[in-house]
Amino acid sequence: MRELSLHILDVVENALTAGADRITVRVEESTATDRLSIWVQDNGKGMPEEKIRHLEDPFVTTRKTRRVGLGLSLLAAAARRCDGDLSVTAQPGRGTTVRADFRRSHIDLAPMGDIAATIGMVLLANPDVDFTYTHRVDEKDLTLNTRELKSELEGRALSDPVVIHHLTVAIRRSLKHLTSGTTNGSSPREDTYGKTDL
Amino acid sequence: MAKLTYEDLEGIREKAGKSMALRLGAADTFITVHMGTCGIAAGAREVMKTLLEAISVSGRGGIQVTASGCMGTCATEPNVSVTIAGSQPVVYQQMNAEKIKQVFQAHILEGRVQAEFVLS
Numbered sequence: 001m002r003e004l005s006l007h008i009l010d011v012v013e014n015a016l017t018a019g020a021d022r023i024t025v026r027v028e029e030s031t032a033t034d035r036l037s038i039w040v041q042d043n044g045k046g047m048p049e050e051k052i053r054h055l056e057d058p059f060v061t062t063r064k065t066r067r068v069g070l071g072l073s074l075l076a077a078a079a080r081r082c083d084g085d086l087s088v089t090a091q092p093g094r095g096t097t098v099r100a101d102f103r104r105s106h107i108d109l110a111p112m113g114d115i116a117a118t119i120g121m122v123l124l125a126n127p128d129v130d131f132t133y134t135h136r137v138d139e140k141d142l143t144l145n146t147r148e149l150k151s152e153l154e155g156r157a158l159s160d161p162v163v164i165h166h167l168t169v170a171i172r173r174s175l176k177h178l179t180s181g182t183t184n185g186s187s188p189r190e191d192t193y194g195k196t197d198l
Numbered sequence: 199m200a201k202l203t204y205e206d207l208e209g210i211r212e213k214a215g216k217s218m219a220l221r222l223g224a225a226d227t228f229i230t231v232h233m234g235t236c237g238i239a240a241g242a243r244e245v246m247k248t249l250l251e252a253i254s255v256s257g258r259g260g261i262q263v264t265a266s267g268c269m270g271t272c273a274t275e276p277n278v279s280v281t282i283a284g285s286q287p288v289v290y291q292q293m294n295a296e297k298i299k300q301v302f303q304a305h306i307l308e309g310r311v312q313a314e315f316v317l318s
Binding site: 071 | 206234238243254262265
């Protein structure tokens with residue numbers, strides 16, 4: 001995957017396939033510790049221990065359409081390439097937490113990319129899922145959750161492609177503020193979170 | 199903790215709110231972007247993003263957009279299914295930003311199936 005935000009989209013799709021109706025995505029970036037960590041936590045059906053042990057084997061998958069699973073093995077490889085790691089904790093019936101950790105200044109670290117588009121897609125495709133997104137860069141952070149959005153806008157607003165389009169643009173703009181003022185060598189490039197003009 | 203600002207939400211309400219009820223009325227057009235790992239890696243998110251923008255600009259209502267998993271033809275991703283009420287579903291293959299714009303304009307707005315992109 002060319003962007004970390006595409007990996008996030010992929011892991012969230014896994015969570016939805018696992019029947020989750022409550023999903024939290026958390027991203028933390030720290031200049032001080034030079035780490036970038038991503039958590040995706042869900043309340044889906046979880047995974048048996050046996051499955052977790054073989055998670056990084058692309059030939060282990062529960063899918064029926066083809067016999068190769070790719071998502072988590074790609075993310076694990078990406079993390080490992082950047083002095084990081086992937087950890088998965090799951091309880092059958094209780095949910096799954098995926099955590100990917102990277103060295104933020106690593107030359108091989110893919111850009112975060114258009115995380116706003118990732119969030120927008122997830123909301124639109126799953127308006128009934130209780131979804132929370134938090135993104136911290138050093139001391140600044142941004143958070144949104146669908147319960148608040150629904151009460152601020154209107155219950156059905158998140159099924160409207162036009163609302164999602166404008167919401168995506170707003171998230172992208174807010175993320176710009178997270179990184180403004182932290183322009184040293186290890187900071188993400190200016191276009192890291194996608195172009196504001198879409 | 200910082201949230202999307204009140205101005206942001208107000209702006210969204212303003213831009214999208216007025217005609218929202220109209221758009222969310224009975225949908226007659228259903229678009230599905232296939233978003234398995236294969237679709238995502240091949241550019242499905244960009245296709246979806248372009249599609250939402252095109253819908254926004256057109257002002258056309260009655261469109262329901264959703265995402266689904268891999269449909270098994272990974273080599274032809276990104277795949278997009280279009281179903282207009284009363285017609286057979288059409289699956290388009292190897293979509294990108296330009297092609298989805300063309301499909302939106304010609305098929306969804308003008309009713310002409312774009313045979314050159316149809317999955318065969």
